[in-house]
Amino acid sequence: MANPTLHWRMLAPVYVTNTTASGFLDALYQMGTATTYADGTTRTPGTFAAPGTASLPASLGTGSAWTWNFDATTFATGQKTAIYGYAPTTTALNQAVAICGTTSTAGAVWKQLFADTRSGNVLYMGTAKNSGTYTSWNNATTPFSVGDFTGLGSLSSTTSLYSIVYMWECEEAVIVQVVNTTTGNVSGGAAGAYIDPLSANVANAETDGRLYGVAVTGASNYMGATWLSAVSATLAPLFYNANTATDQHSVTFTPGAGTLVVSSRFGNISPTNQFTSRNGDLPQIPLQAWNLTQYIGQFRQIFITRDSVTGTAWQVGLNPKGYLLGASPIASTDAVLLAY
């Protein structure tokens, strides 16, 4: 049986003047606790009893709104070094997402995804399942005390190379992009249950029917304009895995286990900026995932569409239809539609 339909929303982008990791984490936390979306509609996140203190949420958000807390203790920089979030839709798998980065990596032992280098002022992203209370992200096993953690993959290069941050959220996943509005360079990552195995078979799906994972574009390269057909790390294709450290990664947990399996885009796809339906609508072609041999699942309400500028929205009349995630804020590139 298919997983529930997700409803993606875009948070208001935030320009970052302090372009250290903590500056971006400040921005992400500000976005994650906002009470309105980019389109001005109401957003209702949950709460923590004492923000900044490690704990589980006192309440969860509603609709698509995640609930975020921050960690300004780990690495003792006096600034935020992590934010961590909980989805509004929880299942017995207790997923949680962490976005982390620090100016000082002294004593760093955090769990890496594909041995991604532990560097200062790089943003990292990871997904946990069967998680418990957050303790510290500088932990060789998990930031969330118990359960399984993907490890932290690089969702950016050095943060000083970016100027703005985008975030989209839905009931069970979150996507972040860091963007340089001058050069057009973009990096980012996705985390959560954004792939539907389309099967309840225990070999294909967790006990809640989902797959949990993380995808990052890596620290070595920016997303390339043709990222939906790219397989080379030089184009940092989101949702396409490379095993090499600091390059792009795309994995999900093996159902029922803490091990990871490659979950890459299936097929090489080359839409253009003329790729429209006959009435001008944006096409919504399902995006599939495989481990380069076996079928993994279908991305949830993440559709291949015409080339677009990242961070833009598509609406018909007054009706929002979705948000466009591409590889540049200033040029049309391969893009996916995050359906409203």
Next chain:
Amino acid sequence: MALPTQKWRALAPVNLAANTLPDALNALHTAGTAVTYADGSARVPGTDSAWTWGRDTSSGANQASFALPPTLGYAPAAGTVLGQALMWCGSSTAAPTGMVAYAYPPAQVDAKTQNMMYCGCVKNTTGIYIAGAWNTAAPFTTGQSTGFARAFVLPVTAIWNRVYMWECPEAIIVAFAQTGPSIATSWSGGGAIGDPGISGLGETDGRIYGVFTSGSNNYNQSNMWANTGDAAFYEAGIAGQSRFGCFIPGSATISGYNRFGAYAPATTFLSRGGEVPLVPVYCTGSLTASLPAPIRLREVWLSRDGIAGQVLSNGGVTLGYVAGANALTTAADAAVLTV
């Protein structure tokens, strides 16, 4: 509104009496007039998925085998959808003269030659065929034709000895096959094969009608889901290569259609639980004036590699049929046609 789900059925493969064009056309007619399916179940032409076939032997040897869609059972009732016909035709004695050859783009006209089989789709037709009309501009008394595309590698070059056919209420897929030494196939077919996603983007009945062949220059390639020159569901834009043209709704003009994306599955392309994945196949138009206007091939799924004629079943329940780019022995890129 979504179009009705198509229920595909596999006809019993028919062996050609000889490797000639008339025998190939006769084999199609034989397959299409059978009263049982490959699995032994009853087939009633005109009902459910079963098309009604005729042929043209007015000049002696068969020169055209044509099919009209069912209108009873779960098939759309007459008058609720556009009238359509599919026809395979050609002459073993002379090159066609009056037949309208498939041309896309207009300068790339499939050559009309002796012993070549052609395939085309006609829409808005009452289905009335007059003897000899296949070799005219109007093979049926009414309707518009896609033009007729070269539908197989010329006999002799190919040792055609078997035809596979799959039918659903609104479309047909044919694979001419060799059982040795080559196991390559040539594909052709068409009908209301495309779902534009929103009915308002199709013809007045919401469908997209068209024709496809894998061409005559080469066989349907074993990597057909990635191939861009000689593969089913891919308009190469070159005469003699693979063709896939669909009518622009409300007009007699066709746009070439290309499979959207390149894929390289193998026999190992299963879910981790061993299930056969069913990945929808989308195609996009290449005629600038009509926009890409993507369509989904109706219940034609990209899946693991397979062999033409295989059946996909689970616990004795048939789930679909395998239309593979290869016949016999070696699995290759394949479509699963679900029941």
